[in-house]
Amino acid sequence: MTSITSGPEFHTDPPRGASSTSSIEQDAPALLGLHREAPNLHIYTVSSTNYEALNRINDRSVTTLPVATVRPTDEAEISTAVRHISQKGLTLAIRNSGVDQGGRSRAFGPKDVSLDVRSVDKMILSADRQHVTVEGGVSSERLLKFLDGHNLATPTPLSLVVGYVGFACGGGYSLWNGTMGMAADNILGGRVVLADGHVVDTDDADCDPDLLWTLRGGGAGVVGVVSCLRVRVYRRPTLLGGLVGFPQKEASQITERLAKLYAWKKPNKLVADVGIVHPPGAEGLFFFVFAWALNEDKSDLDEAKDYLERMLSLGTVVVNTVQETTPYGLTMSVKNPELFAELIHFRKTVSVPVWSEELGRILSEPLPNSTSIVVIHDRHGAGTRGSGSTLVANGAFLNREPHVMLGIFASAPADDEEGMKSCDAWVNKVFDGINAAGLAVPHKYINFSSPHKGDGLHYYGADGLVRIRSIKSRLDPSNLFAKSTPDLA
Known part of the structure; x- marks a missing residue:
């Protein structure tokens, strides 16, 4: 080949x-x-x-x-x-x-x-079909579609327009974290353009030994422009996948039962990420993106269906689109929020160790409008430290333990002063409620966070921050790439 x-x-x-x-x-x-x-x-x-x-x-x-x-x-x-x-x-x-x-x-x-860099968008699948080279401007949708055409897959986000390199270098939560690990775990190497125009490859004998570590979760553009990544690929799984939706007002009941279900069994083959939305003209919806990666011979199909039935019993089912599909098919079936609209956004991110009734109670707070959303990633399996997975890479991404990561987003038109006040208040109420309840862990997710003073500590930890500062001083001494870098003070 x-x-x-x-x-x-x-x-x-x-x-x-x-x-x-x-x-x-x-x-x-x-x-x-x-x-x-x-x-x-x-x-x-x-x-x-x-x-x-x-x-x-x-x-x-x-x-x-x-x-x-x-x-x-x-x-x-x-x-x-x-x-x-x-x-x-x-x-x-x-x-x-x-x-x-x-x-x-x-x-x-x-x-x-x-x-x-959106026109630097070439993809090259290796002859042995073990990895794909992804240039810096490739969107997640195009990578997913390209690999799907060759019966392959790699961790990609649900948002189709997200740039893949930024997503992966920031850590990369996806529906395949349980079986394939984080996107950052699957970065095998890459090429970076430094401030003086020099191009370095992580495979070069004289390459800075911390560059690959930085690419794996440190964020894109920390020390230079990532011109391409080399990424591990996998056989495209058949999924039992789709949306399972419940009324948002049942969130505390759902999360209490979910915590008990996961305490009984939380299969690595399953990632059930959560979205909370307020569709126009309807009540708030708490939905799971249910995705079970089946064995190649589908010998676990009955097990997957049994687990699905258990999840359907969490509350009053108002949506159920689960069927056999593929990563591309499932991703294309999930409606994404409108982008590049005339909106001003308010956002916070926070992580908690586990699901709980208290978390669900806080998440029962009605969304301010139909352009707001809570995105929740549930991280376990191959994407966690200590899982026994060979995929866990030596990278800058900090939060390696099982956890639930929340992105709390609200938006309103620029001419809607009351709407903006309402959005800002709602985001802070949910965020502050989680912190006040003592549920939050200190780690932050760079891809969901607005920059603030000292935020590098939340992304890298104390040791990682020292290491990031060191490679920054070596490869970007003039701080040309300050815009892409978290605060390292």
Whole structure:
């Protein structure tokens, strides 16, 4: 067999309307030298017809735009752009989807450049079908679809538009954590463009020994632009999967019974992540994304169905779409929240060790509107330390014990002052309630968090923070990639 490279159906060209030499000279003169050195590199300044659309992000609270957006199409163009931006004393943010909850992909201000890598989006499946090389701009949907076409899979998120590299380097919760581990556990290597334009590969004999450790859960863009990752792949499982929904008002009963069910048996083959939503014109819904990865011969199908029946008995079932499917089929069937809408977002993240009735009582709090959601990942099995799994990698991701991670999100239109107050109050009420009840653990999840002072300690722990600071000082001494890095003070 030979390696397989993704075709044009998986590629997005840079949009038309890149700025001319005269426009760059007028709008962003600091980038004129870059344009002359790399005339085919797409640069979009304020006068470009696509400037505003290219800089659209998933939070309309940010209205100031960057001096320019640079859209490379390969690693060489990334290298040239980064080197020039660094030499000119500009700052940058790395964008591969624009949905980062913490705003680390947002560049705005008179010296900020947005490095938009969404057209660096090639995927190469290895000849032995053991790993796939994923370039920095690949979306999770495209990776999932590409692998599905070859009867393979790897941990990917439910949100289809999320950039895969950012997701995986941040840790990567998915429906396959129980059997395949976290996405970060499956990073075998990668290539990173440093501030001086130099490209380093984790397989190089002279590569910094901490680089691979950093890629595995430290976050994307900490010391450079991740041009690609090499990721372990697996046989695509057949799933018994779908949505199981209950009324949100039954949350305390459901979580109490769920805790007892998991105390009896919590199969690694099952990941039942949770979403809490408030559909328009309906009551709040507490639903599980039920996904049981069946044995290749489906010899455990009866066991999976029995466990499903036990979960259906947790409360009053109002939704049940569970059937035999595939990772791609299940992911495509789950409706994602609307992105890039005219909304301002409020968000908090918190983790707890286990499900409990008290947690359910707090989660019974009605959502403020239909654009709000609680996303809950239940982490166990191969994704945890001490599970006996060979997948647990030596990486920067801190929270390696079994836990339940919650992302609490609310949003309202910018012109709805009361709606924004209501959203902010609800997010804090749920977050503060969990902390006041003594349920929270100190660890945070970088992909769901807004930056704040000292947050590096919550992501890496004391020892990890020292290690991150050290590699940062070696590979990014000028702190060009400060935008992507948690606070390391």
